[in-house]
Amino acid sequence: MRHDHLITSKQLSRADIETVLDRAAEIDADPEAVAGKYAGTLLGLLFFEPSTRTKMSFETAMKRLGGDVVDMGSIESSSVKKGETLADTVRVIEGYADALVLRHPRQGAPKMASEYVDVPLVNAGDGAGHHPTQTLLDLYTIRENAGLDDLTIGIMGDLKYGRTVHSLAYALTNFDAQQHFVSPESLQLPREVVYDLHQEGATVREHDDLDDVLSTLDVLYVTRIQRERFPDEDEYQKVAGQYQIDLETLEAASDDLTVMHPLPRVDEIAPDVDETDSASYFEQAHNGVPVRMALLDLLLGDSA
Amino acid sequence: MSDSNANDHKLRVSKIRDGTVIDHIRGGQALNVLAILGIDGSRGEEVSVGMNVPSDRLARKDIVKVEGRELSQDEVDVLSLIAPDATINIVRDYEVEAKHRVERPDVVEGVLECPNADCITATDEPVTSRFEVLEDGVRCDYCGTIVRENIADLIRE
Numbered sequence A: 001m002r003h004d005h006l007i008t009s010k011q012l013s014r015a016d017i018e019t020v021l022d023r024a025a026e027i028d029a030d031p032e033a034v035a036g037k038y039a040g041t042l043l044g045l046l047f048f049e050p051s052t053r054t055k056m057s058f059e060t061a062m063k064r065l066g067g068d069v070v071d072m073g074s075i076e077s078s079s080v081k082k083g084e085t086l087a088d089t090v091r092v093i094e095g096y097a098d099a100l101v102l103r104h105p106r107q108g109a110p111k112m113a114s115e116y117v118d119v120p121l122v123n124a125g126d127g128a129g130h131h132p133t134q135t136l137l138d139l140y141t142i143r144e145n146a147g148l149d150d151l152t153i154g155i156m157g158d159l160k161y162g163r164t165v166h167s168l169a170y171a172l173t174n175f176d177a178q179q180h181f182v183s184p185e186s187l188q189l190p191r192e193v194v195y196d197l198h199q200e201g202a203t204v205r206e207h208d209d210l211d212d213v214l215s216t217l218d219v220l221y222v223t224r225i226q227r228e229r230f231p232d233e234d235e236y237q238k239v240a241g242q243y244q245i246d247l248e249t250l251e252a253a254s255d256d257l258t259v260m261h262p263l264p265r266v267d268e269i270a271p272d273v274d275e276t277d278s279a280s281y282f283e284q285a286h287n288g289v290p291v292r293m294a295l296l297d298l299l300l301g302d303s304a
Numbered sequence B: 001m002s003d004s005n006a007n008d009h010k011l012r013v014s015k016i017r018d019g020t021v022i023d024h025i026r027g028g029q030a031l032n033v034l035a036i037l038g039i040d041g042s043r044g045e046e047v048s049v050g051m052n053v054p055s056d057r058l059a060r061k062d063i064v065k066v067e068g069r070e071l072s073q074d075e076v077d078v079l080s081l082i083a084p085d086a087t088i089n090i091v092r093d094y095e096v097e098a099k100h101r102v103e104r105p106d107v108v109e110g111v112l113e114c115p116n117a118d119c120i121t122a123t124d125e126p127v128t129s130r131f132e133v134l135e136d137g138v139r140c141d142y143c144g145t146i147v148r149e150n151i152a153d154l155i156r157e
């Protein structure tokens, strides 16, 4: 990859994506080959927002490559609490680490931070903005299960606030993928995202009923609709109920359907779906490690 | 189209000796143009403003004349966002030295403020705002927010 930093999935070309996914597949097949490759290399973890899962996944990836992590810890105990700017924090921590992983509640924070550091910086989520490593592991999971070309995918749930959805939809424009967006009207894709998809030549097909497209799908990507997006409990129950799936829902789907979810789930996918061949969300979560190992390898290696 | 004499007559705005005439501003935008240029008359500049005057090219146009001031490229860039049809005449010793149509830049830096309260540029961080110029608006380079209307409202104080 020609990039020093990974800030958004928009910066990734099809070739970039394939480079990461191919490397991830190699690592997945033979993790021993890279087990000690980055001994003595340190990854700096800067999480300005709690995210145990993503943080653990990066930590696991770095340690499986033979390296280690240095963790800023919670913001309560750090200099940030004393009013230090992010620009100062990253410039200090870059002196301790060979690469940085940043999660921050403000949109654009990783982009700004990357302008201040020389070591590679990876965005691990910036508010409602981007989460490109999630996108890469999503793409990896789709490729393993259904292939990225000649793909029909349904993306369902909270499409307005779900950053994983925005990044994924954008990245899929690099492939021959038909995308269907299934959501209540109030949670449709934001106009910024629709604009981007149109710029990339994609057709945005919006539906409020999963039944309209379910039988045609290779992949169904489910996201959580959050209670706080609705004015009252009744309204939420009424709407959210229409975007939950169970065994009965899947009767109308192809037997080869792959069901994905960025996790954690609440009740969008009934537990009885877990036992089907369609359920791929735990595999998806596990894929975070080889994909992040591949990414770190490409960012830290000299082969750039 | 040599409309300068006719317009001067219609406008009854005096000729300037050295400075800039911004012509063909969309009707009603003259005060925003002055705001962008940071001109409020407090520094004693001689400024003439004509608003909603009839025009061949636009139904109604505004015109601004500023004595003793030549616009920088940055200023012209931002001007282009709210006055895409404007022409800029640099006047030296009563003669039009140069006449430019404004060109929309690809990017404007440090001039507009992002309206998204969650944007990193809306903090005390040492970061200069940067907007990509789209066909029909501007887009924050940091958070992706697109603004299509009332761009002049984003001009930094």
Ligand SMILES: [Zn+2]
Pocket: A108, B114, B115, B116, B119, B120, B121, B140, B141, B142, B143, B144, B145
């Ligand atoms: Zn912004």
